[in-house]
Amino acid sequence: MNHQVIRTIRSNVEQAVMGKPETVRLAVVALLAGGHILLEDAPGLGKTSLARALARTLGCRFTRLQFTPDMLPSDILGANVYRPATGDFEFRPGPVFTSVLLADEINRTT
Known part of the structure; x- marks a missing residue:
C-alpha cells in the first residue's frame, strides 16, 4: 500500500473523528499491521465513529455488538x-462474521 493511499485513509477517518489524530494514526497502523484494536475511552468520545x-x-462491512x-x-x-x-x-x-466488529461493553459479559 503506498503512502498516498494511507494518507487518504487517515484523512477520511479524521473527518469523522475530530480532534484525535494520534488515535486515528495508531488505528491505521494497527490495521496495516493486520492487528486488532482495543479502544478504551469514556462514553461519547468517538469509538463507534472511528470504527x-x-x-x-475501506469499503468493509461494519457490525456493532453490544455485550x-x-x-x-x-x-x-x-x-x-x-x-x-x-x-x-x-x-x-x-x-x-464481519470485516469490522465493534464489541461494545465486553466487560459486561460473563
Missing part, C-alpha cells in the same frame, strides 16, 4: 437452525 469511519473508508451478562456463544458466533421443510440444518452466522 464506522474505518469500515466505510450483555446473559449473552451466549451462539449470540456471537451464530447457530445451526433446523429447517423443517428440507429436514436439514442451516448455519446462520452471527455478528462476528
Whole structure:
C-alpha cells in the first residue's frame, strides 16, 4: 500500500473523528499491521465513529455488538437452525462474521 493511499485513509477517518489524530494514526497502523484494536475511552468520545469511519473508508462491512451478562456463544458466533421443510440444518452466522466488529461493553459479559 503506498503512502498516498494511507494518507487518504487517515484523512477520511479524521473527518469523522475530530480532534484525535494520534488515535486515528495508531488505528491505521494497527490495521496495516493486520492487528486488532482495543479502544478504551469514556462514553461519547468517538469509538463507534472511528470504527464506522474505518469500515466505510475501506469499503468493509461494519457490525456493532453490544455485550450483555446473559449473552451466549451462539449470540456471537451464530447457530445451526433446523429447517423443517428440507429436514436439514442451516448455519446462520452471527455478528462476528464481519470485516469490522465493534464489541461494545465486553466487560459486561460473563
